[in-house]
Amino acid sequence: MCGIVGLLVKRDELRDRLGQLVTPMLECMGTRGPDSAGLAVFHEPLAAPQRRFGLFTAQAAFDWQAFHAAFTRDAGGEGSIQCVDSHAFEISPIAVDDFKVWLRKAYPAVHLISVGRSIEMYKDEGHPGKIAERFHFAELTGTHAVGHTRMATESAVSPAHAHPYTAGEDFCLVHNGSLSNPYSIRRKLEARGIAFETDNDTEAGCRFLEWRMREGDTLEQAIETSFDELDGFFTFLMATGDRMVLVRDAFACKPAVAAETDDYVAVSSEFRSLAHLPNIKTANVFEPAPEQIYSWTL
Amino acid sequence: MQLDLAKLSVREVNQFLHHKLRGSGINRIEILNPDGNHSIAAGLDADVAVEILGHAGYFIAGMNKLASVTVHGNVGWSVAENIMSGAVRVKGHASESAGASGHGGLVVIEGDASSRCGISMKGCDIVVGGSVGHFSAFMAQAGTLVVCGDAGPNLGDSLYEATIYVRGKIHSLGADAQEEELQAADAERISHLLALAEMDCDPSEFKRIASARSLYHWNADAHQEY
Numbered sequence: 237m238c239g240i241v242g243l244l245v246k247r248d249e250l251r252d253r254l255g256q257l258v259t260p261m262l263e264c265m266g267t268r269g270p271d272s273a274g275l276a277v278f279h280e281p282l283a284a285p286q287r288r289f290g291l292f293t294a295q296a297a298f299d300w301q302a303f304h305a306a307f308t309r310d311a312g313g314e315g316s317i318q319c320v321d322s323h324a325f326e327i328s329p330i331a332v333d334d335f336k337v338w339l340r341k342a343y344p345a346v347h348l349i350s351v352g353r354s355i356e357m358y359k360d361e362g363h364p365g366k367i368a369e370r371f372h373f374a375e376l377t378g379t380h381a382v383g384h385t386r387m388a389t390e391s392a393v394s395p396a397h398a399h400p401y402t403a404g405e406d407f408c409l410v411h412n413g414s415l416s417n418p419y420s421i422r423r424k425l426e427a428r429g430i431a432f433e434t435d436n437d438t439e440a441g442c443r444f445l446e447w448r449m450r451e452g453d454t455l456e457q458a459i460e461t462s463f464d465e466l467d468g469f470f471t472f473l474m475a476t477g478d479r480m481v482l483v484r485d486a487f488a489c490k491p492a493v494a495a496e497t498d499d500y501v502a503v504s505s506e507f508r509s510l511a512h513l514p515n516i517k518t519a520n521v522f523e524p525a526p527e528q529i530y531s532w533t534l
Numbered sequence: 535m536q537l538d539l540a541k542l543s544v545r546e547v548n549q550f551l552h553h554k555l556r557g558s559g560i561n562r563i564e565i566l567n568p569d570g571n572h573s574i575a576a577g578l579d580a581d582v583a584v585e586i587l588g589h590a591g592y593f594i595a596g597m598n599k600l601a602s603v604t605v606h607g608n609v610g611w612s613v614a615e616n617i618m619s620g621a622v623r624v625k626g627h628a629s630e631s632a633g634a635s636g637h638g639g640l641v642v643i644e645g646d647a648s649s650r651c652g653i654s655m656k657g658c659d660i661v662v663g664g665s666v667g668h669f670s671a672f673m674a675q676a677g678t679l680v681v682c683g684d685a686g687p688n689l690g691d692s693l694y695e696a697t698i699y700v701r702g703k704i705h706s707l708g709a710d711a712q713e714e715e716l717q718a719a720d721a722e723r724i725s726h727l728l729a730l731a732e733m734d735c736d737p738s739e740f741k742r743i744a745s746a747r748s749l750y751h752w753n754a755d756a757h758q759e760y
Contacts, residue, residue, distance in 0.1 A: 486668075487649075487668075488630070488648075488649055488667075488668075489630075489649075491610070491611065491629065493610075493629075506570060506591060506592075506610060507570035507589050507591060507608070507610060508569065508570035508571060508572070508591055509570075510570070511569035511570050511589075517588065521589060521608055521626075521627075522627065523627065523629050523648050525648075525667070526649070526667075526668065
């Protein structure tokens with residue numbers, strides 16, 4: 237098992253309540269995935285050239301202010317940092333590759349887990365309820381969010397193996413299911429210079445889709461290609477800066493339910509985790525069909 | 535009588551339904567705030583009408599005997615799985631494996647049922663007002679599946695002696711399922727089940743799907759190609 241959740245709010249007034257609405261969804265799906273959890277929320281994009289660099293470290297009581305001071309000293313600029321427990325977000329105009337080079341050299345134990353103008357992502361080991369509490373998910377604001385509760389079946393339980401997975405900028409994916417050919421996908425991508433951070437099957441799916449998009453595919457085209465290339469079971473929920481996208485494999489044996497009102501679109505593994513949402517009793521509740529791409533844009 | 539799942543656990547509600555009904559004189563129970571919970575009214579063995587007022591989760595009314603359970607909303611996986619007798623009605627849509635392995639009784643889905651509807655059914659009757667998803671009636675052994683809408687890919691794959699009637703389009707038939715001529719007895723059967731389901735369609739518009747029985751015996755010369 238595993239649980240996936242997603243929420244996209246259609247009215248600006250609801251953006252302040254995004255975390256408050258999505259957090260019970262995630263906590264409820266803790267029954268499907270108690271090992272680790274994560275949540276990516278998306279905001280109105282930062283003005284170019286600013287980016288939000290999402291950082292994680294496993295080191296206890298890490299001094300993020302010292303990190304920020306070192307970064308400012310080495311990279312210059314007017315950056316700022318926001319830190320929550322094991323995570324921090326450095327906002328800076330630095331180029332992504334330059335940031336990676338600096339990070340590897342200056343702080344090899346700090347990992348860049350998300351980057352973009354819209355994304356803010358948290359993921360860690362532990363029960364989803366505890367993760368939500370540690371990172372104050374209920375207080376998060378934004379336009380849309382996708383989250384995951386993991387019951388590990390094919391690779392280790394670690395913060396890096398938690399979902400969402402990201403690749404490129406402002407793209408993330410959560411997965412319920414298991415891929416059968418992640419290693420052949422991985423070998424294919426590694427030959428093209430794409431680096432992997434874990435041995436997790438979902439990372440292969442995420443990097444495959446992002447690679448296709450970098451090669452010029454739309455997300456829809458990338459997903460269509462994945463139907464031929466990815467072998468296994470999947471319900472994928474993805475988000476970009478302005479979209480939330482859901483797709484299930486041909487057998488659709490990993491569940492998904494969607495609910496739509498004038499105010500929001502919500503997706504989950506089970507209806508149970510949507511029951512608290514406003515006006516859910518009159519929402520259009522439906523089961524997404526196999527191999528159909530469902531895309532909701534802001 | 536009303537049982538409110540906002541105040542009681544599913545276990546408390548089901549324990550009441552299992553142990554307190556007999557001899558109580560209660561013949562109708564409303565269950566409020568199902569909120570997608572699983573296994574509500576599973577394992578009933580009493581002649582009682584249970585109305586579930588809202589969307590419910592997995593395994594609703596599983597293993598049902600005698601009871602008549604109605605869900606005023608959608609259900610998740612495996613509604614009425616292994617139903618033995620009585621009736622289970624879903625006013626909305628059902629997720630996959632509706633009526634799975636059912637031995638007897640009637641399952642009515644007024645909306646759509648998704649994939650694997652009636653998988654391995656063993657004698658129950660299922661009437662779907664809308665459409666069914668892929669691999670419906672997979673390995674179905676006995677009973678009848680009536681679909682007023684369309685059927686998805688691989689309908690009736692590896693079918694045994696259950697009969698399927700579809701009014702709309704069939705995306706594709708599974709291995710060993712074949713369309714056969716609709717006989718008077720089929721129309722009568724459809725008519726009877728539609729009446730029980732309180733649905734109004736012309737029985738002559740249905741196609742009959744049954745097993746070609748070519749998988750009943752192992753054929754070494756087939757090289758796994760059927």
